[in-house]
Amino acid sequence: MTIWRTAHGVTQEVRGAIRAAVVDSLARPDLEVPFGVPVQYRAELFSLLGISLGFTATTTTQVDSADTWVHNVLMPAGATRVQLRAKSARTISRPSRGTVVRIPGREAGVLIGAGRQGVTGVDLSVITDTVDAADRIQAMLGSEQNSAPAVLCFRLGAHEFTRLPQPFYAGVLDIVEEDVSASIGGGMMYQTMVGDEVAPPLPGLFISLLTRAHLNAYYGTRAALNADNASRLSVNRRYDLVR
DSSP: OEEEEEETTEEEEOTTOSSOOOSSOOOOOOTTOOSSSOEEEEEEEEOTTSOEEEEOOOEEEOOOOOSEEEEETTEEEEEEEEEEOTTTTSSOBOOEEEEEEOOTTOSSOEEEEEEEOOOBSEEOOEEEOSHHHHHHHHHTTOOSSOOOOOEEEEEOOTTOOOSSOSSEEEEEOOOEEEESSGGGTOOOEEEEOEEEEOOOOOTTOOOOSSOHHHHHHHOSSHHHHHHHOSSHHHHHTOGGGOO
8 A cells, every 4th residue: 555645736655655565454644744734645555466456535634733843854753843933934946947058149148948946045944942852953964873864844833824835845954053042041042054945755765653662662561552452553553652
């Protein structure tokens, strides 16, 4: 089974739900669902030979989160709630690629173009209100232990008005941190960043949030796990156990 999401007129495969093996049911969180707009889902079914068997009916839902969330696409456990700065995403540029060629004997140049680019150089600065949140934002660009590409997924709160695509995938190469109140015992910091719109990593690449280690840490025995969950599907939805 492959699950497809349609939002803002764009249809994409849901990360982590690409040709997933299914016995009777499948549970996958959509960690890139945009907020405040109708979102449609449907599943494409395949035979064991990989032949498409068609699609299920479409279902529609809407996630009306007022909060803005950011995460590195390949490090979803680091997702962080932030607040956009007043200046963020107020100026949006989508330049066209091309070169004006000057031909001898012609007064006007000739434009050789290659189409329009995505959003370029947009201010994506945010405010974090705790030191922990600031650490999580900084970790999104990777570390010596984790070299995931710095592709960040911005899901803006349902009441935020910007002209950015939703969700917005940005290539961010630096996050400049500015102390606001942390030095005097508070936790507020500005996280200043500029990004370009980029294609997200292939949706077949994902890191599971819920693992067997989480289940083992919470339940002492398999009997306790079975007593607390009615089915395997219920177990697969226990994201409350992720810490």
